[in-house]
Amino acid sequence: MNKLSCVVLTSVLWSCAAPASQPQNDLLPSWNDGPAKKSIIAFVERVSKAGGPDFVDPAQRIATFDNDGTLWAEQPVYFQFLFALDRVKALAPQHPEWKNKEPFASIEKGDMTAALRGGEKSLAEVVAATHSGVTTEEFEIAVADWLAMARHPKTNQPFTKMAYQPMLELLHYLRDNGFKTFIVSGGGIDFMRVFAEKTYGIPPEQVVGTTGKEKFEIRNGKPVLIKLPEVDFVDDGPGKPVSIQKFIGRRPIAAFGNSDGDLQMLQWTCSAPGPRFCLFVHHTDADREWAYDRASSVGKLDAGLDEAIAQGWTVVDMKTDWKQIFEFAGNIQR
């Protein structure tokens, strides 16, 4: 075939791919047509309009998302902590010393009130003990097995079904418009990577989170990475911009969070010149999900809410902005 006929065919064929007469499909069907949805679409169209004054090169279209409370639920408590509790029970036979050691003894007995008495230090101890002493590959299998079996205490759904439908649509919508989507979460990096690709379409190399120390070793002639019971870096609060710089190396143009732990990520994103977009998910739906903000022990949103109002960031009111919250139907609180 000669070059000219190829060019002609290409132009004719173009009309198959993009019929100009049809209206564009709604790519955010679980969002009500309120100010939040409008602000998202306006921003995306602004930065992707070729030749427009606010056009952003696709390589710079970095969007970062918190995970707990932003992409999936975080009530009654962070799901990774429920994994840690189940793992204490699973590992107990290998740790007879836990029988006389708090908070492990109380967890084994199922007495959560006693288990939580030690506060954050206890919790950190539980996470360290249950997230170490294995190879990275063994840990991935443990998480995958747990996710396949475990059910949310309130909805009885697999935890990956606790992802927010409107946010899944938003992730797709951004990627369809040339954005590269990242998770930047206080959650454990090795934990999130097990489900992020399948659940959110975010590959492991775009998942940033809290890291534990790991060690390279040759075991029986085979190289392995061992997870150590020591925190490497906590990816929360002021740690989030630090992690963004370390892992991504450029400033996002859009950031999405739901708590004060995301405030610095949003400040870092939206304080630079050029078009920027910052959004907080505000948990306002006591029937279909949970309602909590300034006084919550999980996902507290207080200083962040003030700053969002002062800066004019988008605040999603879950109750009015989201048509549907989860893929499964029905209210959570009955």
Place this chain on the structure above:
Amino acid sequence: MNKLSCVVLTSVLWSCAAPASQPQNDLLPSWNDGPAKKSIIAFVERVSKAGGPDFVDPAQRIATFDNDGTLWAEQPVYFQFLFALDRVKALAPQHPEWKNKEPFASIEKGDMTAALRGGEKSLAEVVAATHSGVTTEEFEIAVADWLAMARHPKTNQPFTKMAYQPMLELLHYLRDNGFKTFIVSGGGIDFMRVFAEKTYGIPPEQVVGTTGKEKFEIRNGKPVLIKLPEVDFVDDGPGKPVSIQKFIGRRPIAAFGNSDGDLQMLQWTCSAPGPRFCLFVHHTDADREWAYDRASSVGKLDAGLDEAIAQGWTVVDMKTDWKQIFEFAGNIQR
């Protein structure tokens, strides 16, 4: 247009894109047709042949590259160290105390023999002092300015011209075949990110390196990240598989290095099941580049060379495998 004519047109048009009768262009023109080039092409064709027994999903086609001595030269000394030396001179007016402090005093005087007397501890001190106390953005500008002005002491070329032409072709060839290319280097992550995208086509989020600690701060109402004079993680030797797990979260199927500092990265890559490819660049060309291996103080290749031979990894003999080494012509050693 109806669906059927679109399908027909698409099949006809397909022949425009891929003319079956023409031979494939040589995508590695700076490589001689020796065993190294053959092994690369054989591997890439093996993993990308749809339906073949060794097909690897594109998402899993992760390739990691060391930088110094693998993608660009590292003689007479790591280029980043030359940057640090120039920066001591540039920063000296702000540091009167350096006049009486080694190794800074000797560097200012240009007496490198005296400056190097303190060994590695001194070198680390120079890097810490010259890579901290500024914001990440100020540091990026300093590196960019230096790269624009500085010249290699032997070739008088900009340092980015010291990239190896065959390796640039290899990076492109891999990406053309669905690979995602990463740098995993002992070099400073913030230093490399300044030129990696333009020089290698590798975006910041795919550059992994040694990290310094950084701190988020609000300065005059604006968030900044300050570089601290403290090492966070050294991405070398057994640190490389640890960094790969932390930053990428999956095991590469191909790894490229040139020194014992890359050995564990190659072991980690090539010890897993499935098709794997490991390659060492062996510096054998004393005329066109440099010849060094087992006894070199920079880029020592000793245990790595033994392991490569034992494991049957590809060893590039620069002298015989590379038709051209740099984009510029001529020998370096005259």
